[in-house]
Amino acid sequence: xxxxxxxxxxxxxxxxxxxxxxxxxxxxxxxxxxxxxxxxxxxxxxxxxxxxxxxxxxxxxxxxxxxxxxxxxxxxxxxxxxxxxxxxxxxxxxxxxxxxxxxxxxxxxxxxxxxxxxxxxxxxxxxxxxxx
Numbered sequence: 637x638x639x640x641x642x643x644x645x646x647x648x649x650x651x652x653x654x655x656x657x658x659x660x661x662x663x664x665x666x667x668x669x670x671x672x673x674x675x676x677x678x679x680x681x682x683x684x685x686x687x688x689x690x691x692x693x694x695x696x697x698x699x700x701x702x703x704x705x706x707x708x709x710x711x712x713x714x715x716x717x718x719x720x721x722x723x724x725x726x727x728x729x730x731x732x733x734x735x736x737x738x739x740x741x742x743x744x745x746x747x748x749x750x751x752x753x754x755x756x757x758x759x760x761x762x763x764x765x766x767x768x
Contacts, residue, residue: 645676658690666705673727675709677702687716691727698725698732707740708747713767715747724767735765
């Protein structure tokens with residue numbers, strides 16, 4: 637992922653109407669819209685990547701130290717890794733919380749609603765973390 641290789645993310649009402657620019661600095665081709673939450677990765681400065689989320693009530697910056705794309709977006713919760721930990725952001729509270737005290741690999745993660753399932757350790761034990 638290169639923060640200098642940006643794209644533009646736009647949106648338009650389903651019923652028609654004007655197109656609006658969501659981000660002129662989309663940092664990858666990753667973005668997702670689910671359950672009323674739009675999540676994308678945006679170049680912010682230098683090689684820094686931010687994870688942003690937008691709902692009907694506004695846009696929030698979830699992290700400015702993103703390395704990997706978000707792990708899941710469902711039911712108003714966004715799971716993402718940053719600064720060596722895995723977090724979840726609640727759209728209803730507009731706030732992030734630590735879910736797991738380590739970065740998780742997207743290949744070892746499944747999210748459903750407010751629950752994060754992940755494999756960890758050499759034996760790949762299955763764990764579950766639930767957003768409050």
